[in-house]
Amino acid sequence: MTIFIHVANVIYLGSYLVKDILWLRALTILGGLTIVAYYVFMPSPVWAAIAWNVLFLAINAWQIRVLLAERRPVVLDPDSLELYKLAFRSLKPREFVKVVKLARWTQVASGERIVAKGEDLDRIMVVVSGRVRVEPAAGAGIELRPGCFVGEMSFMTGERPNADVVAIEPTRLVTWPQKDLRALLESAVELRAAVQGVLGADLIAKLHHA
Amino acid sequence: MPDAVGDARVIDPRGESVRLASLWAAQPCMLVFLRHFGCIGCSEQLHELVPRLGEIARAGVRVVLIGSGSPEQRDAFVERHLLQNAPATVMTDPGLDAYGRLHFARSLWATFGPRAIVDAARAVAKGHPHAPPQGDRMQQGGVLFVDTRGVVRFFHASRSIGDHPPASDLVAAALRLAIETHSPRAYV
Numbered sequence: 001m002t003i004f005i006h007v008a009n010v011i012y013l014g015s016y017l018v019k020d021i022l023w024l025r026a027l028t029i030l031g032g033l034t035i036v037a038y039y040v041f042m043p044s045p046v047w048a049a050i051a052w053n054v055l056f057l058a059i060n061a062w063q064i065r066v067l068l069a070e071r072r073p074v075v076l077d078p079d080s081l082e083l084y085k086l087a088f089r090s091l092k093p094r095e096f097v098k099v100v101k102l103a104r105w106t107q108v109a110s111g112e113r114i115v116a117k118g119e120d121l122d123r124i125m126v127v128v129s130g131r132v133r134v135e136p137a138a139g140a141g142i143e144l145r146p147g148c149f150v151g152e153m154s155f156m157t158g159e160r161p162n163a164d165v166v167a168i169e170p171t172r173l174v175t176w177p178q179k180d181l182r183a184l185l186e187s188a189v190e191l192r193a194a195v196q197g198v199l200g201a202d203l204i205a206k207l208h209h210a
Numbered sequence: 211m212p213d214a215v216g217d218a219r220v221i222d223p224r225g226e227s228v229r230l231a232s233l234w235a236a237q238p239c240m241l242v243f244l245r246h247f248g249c250i251g252c253s254e255q256l257h258e259l260v261p262r263l264g265e266i267a268r269a270g271v272r273v274v275l276i277g278s279g280s281p282e283q284r285d286a287f288v289e290r291h292l293l294q295n296a297p298a299t300v301m302t303d304p305g306l307d308a309y310g311r312l313h314f315a316r317s318l319w320a321t322f323g324p325r326a327i328v329d330a331a332r333a334v335a336k337g338h339p340h341a342p343p344q345g346d347r348m349q350q351g352g353v354l355f356v357d358t359r360g361v362v363r364f365f366h367a368s369r370s371i372g373d374h375p376p377a378s379d380l381v382a383a384a385l386r387l388a389i390e391t392h393s394p395r396a397y398v
Binding site: 136201 | 388390395398
């Protein structure tokens with residue numbers, strides 16, 4: 001019976017020597033199963049030790065599932081892929097998936113107003129196809145094409161827009177509720193930095209163009 | 211910004227003494243007051259901040275890092291953190307003139323207290339090397355954004371060696387400042 005102890009500890013030793021966390025967990029499970037077998041086949045099984053080891057096995061199995069899911073290549077559907085290429089190329093695909101999960105695709109007709117001057121704006125948008133025009137109180141309008149954000153200044157400052165935004169042809173938009181996007185970004189440091197880079201680049205280009 | 215703060219003097223990379231207020235005269239400025247140039251918390255702070263300096267500079271904000279060591283220690287710091295070509299100027303305030311006028315913390319507790327110990331352990335775990343003090347060991351830092359009118363738009367005073375604002379907060383402050391500075395006709 002003591003052979004189980006030796007085998008389990010050799011496997012644990014192997015787990016301490018690998019650097020990859022997935023292999024470490026896999027070997028730990030193997031070692032754990034061996035040690036559980038030892039406790040089970042003892043003349044009088046040690047149920048407390050068995051219970052603790054089964055708990056450790058379950059935790060490691062769950063973490064392996066998470067690791068495998070994280071390592072699986074990301075496959076984007078055609079709509080998401082188009083959005084990624086248009087506006088989010090600088091994000092890692094897995095980061096982008098978190099952002100796109102909160103998104104809604106909407107179609108607006110030509111002439112439809114999508115942002116009203118002076119009213120609270122609770123969403124942020126990207127033009128996917130078509131064109132929209134930003135219409136300030138004075139001066140010429142500014143046309144936004146696919147890939148441009150709408151509402152990013154309000155998103156960053158919390159201020160109400162001072163211009164209308166109107167679709168000038170049938171337009172497809174992707175929208176995020178500001179509150180949901182903010183909550184997601186607050187919970188993920190790297191994602192926040194990446195999305196901030198995307199929004200910042202769009203914003204600075206607009207400010208230089210204005 | 212009180213005039214007394216703007217009148218503080220720091221030493222620029224050429225070794226000349228400059229008025230703090232001159233740093234934000236032409237464009238908005240982010241002043242990052244580090245501790246001493248060997249500070250492990252500052253190393254951690256720069257590791258996060260340096261890759262984002264371009265975003266802050268593109269928003270039209272001048273970046274000035276200020277430490278408390280000698281000009282020679284400043285030069286070594288610039289080399290160590292590969293700041294030669296970064297969009298930032300590194301200056302020093304060995305007399306702690308600006309630190310004092312800004313009322314940044316300077317205490318044994320902030321440097322060696324429980325929070326500082328946790329901060330140092332976190333920085334070591336991230337691989338930042340501990341180095342001998344190169345400047346005032348007790349002095350804590352802070353970050354402020356000042357616009358061209360001398361109005362402080364963001365202020366953070368560090369309570370311990372690793373208490374620095376996230377780089378994303380600083381980029382967000384720079385972008386907000388860019389919007390306000392340009393006052394675009396269309397603000398959406």
